[in-house]
Amino acid sequence: MRSELVLPMHLGRKAIVYVRQSTPSQIISNQESLRLQYALKLRARELGWKAGDVEIIDADLGLSGASTLRREGFRELVGRVGLGEVGLILSIDVTRLARNCSDWYPLLDICGLQKCLIADRDGVYDPASPNGRLLLGLKGTISELELHTIRSRLTAGLLAKAERGALALTLPIGFVRNPGGAVVKDPNVEVQGRLVFLFSTFLKVKSVSQVMRHLNRNGLDLPARDRHGDLHWTAATLAAVARILRNPAYAGAFVYGRTRFKAQRPGNLPQKTPRPIDEWRIVVQDQYPGYIDWQTYLKIRNHPARDAGVFRRRWYCGPAGGLSSARAGVHGGVDWGCH
Known part of the structure; x- marks a missing residue:
């Protein structure tokens, strides 16, 4: 079904289907969700895009949407929107794109500036319009709240077990x-x-x-x-x-x-x-x-x-951006090496 929001200028650019699952185990266990996300390519065809103009970005499979760190697919998507190459972003729901408002709203800003539409299973939205911005903003806020609610419930359950000493942590040797x-x-x-x-x-x-x-x-x-x-x-x-x-x-x-x-x-x-x-x-x-x-x-x-510092703290290596650890020095002291 076509949407009145889709204009020739949008059809002249690419339609990008963004696919993401939060963990590697979900990729294996939740195949139906993955199938529905890839099927959005057909939704783009229904909206008027030619098959050759519909692309899929699935580089972020197995990565959480709580942050954009390590999400190269999301960064590619934002970069291409900024260059004016994308007329439509399709995702099964906004939680696939971002579960953090600090990442979600900048994407809306770029899409609004470059006249790029956003679509999910509920409809097509124009971030440049007041109504579209409002609806997408609400979806992003609800998505972030949902993430915090899930985390709170999981944390509460873990703490309840931990307070009884019943949480089955990995045991050390011995x-x-x-x-x-x-x-x-x-x-x-x-x-x-x-x-x-x-x-x-x-x-x-x-x-x-x-x-x-x-x-x-x-x-x-x-x-x-x-x-x-x-x-x-x-x-x-x-x-x-x-x-x-x-x-x-x-x-x-x-x-x-x-x-x-x-x-x-x-x-x-x-x-x-x-x-x-x-x-x-x-x-x-x-x-x-x-x-x-x-x-x-x-x-x-x-x-x-x-050498108490060996087991009281770990040092941060600024130039390499990693943690360093201790090892025996050639003269009997302690050397620190960066990972």
Whole structure:
């Protein structure tokens, strides 16, 4: 069905079908939604576009609409609209284009300036007209509100489980779940012994790098499990030793909210950064069988070790735009390398 908003100047440009699913799993599990989005190419034909003038942008499949970061398809779309190449954008609904008003309204501005129409399954809209702008603005606002509502519901459920210590977080090495779902120490006595030795050694030498060197000098590898759950042993590194020392699970505590996502600089994806211990959201002590007690854990965290910075913070590398990590230096100190 043709729309009175579609004019010859629009038909003289391209019609772009924008296709997006939020996660890779949705691409596999929600095939019907994907089929409906690709079928919008026929909708463009019904509106008057020739088959050769209808294009599909699906580079953002598997990416969230909460931000434009990493969404190369969306950036291409905006760029082509700005160049006046596009007469119509088609999307199954506006949530495919953006779930953030700070991204949605600039797109409306560019479309209005370049006389580009926007269409979804409900109709065709002209962002340059007051009515079209109002309707599209409402759709964008509702889309953003819907995203916040979904997040709030999910977060509330997670927090309720976390407050009971019932949230099934990934367990660090040294812990397993028994058939009943309870967390117990790894039945492998060698794994238990190596962890106990690591903690006792640190309490003696008070240095992460010295613990690492002592382990490697004596051929004592650290246990680890791969993504399939299989146990393997690897040479100790500063990062591995520090990761064990700073994990409150070894003190028997269930902790939720030890980290937060924070943008290190504009235009970069938010990076996971540690929170100070007094800002941890939920702490449930005596939830796991500990390798050390809580007071010993606090002593380790707060100990004025010579290389305490190895496990108290991670450095941001400005030139490379990434996080750096610690490794052993050639003279026995600590070197920092950017990822």
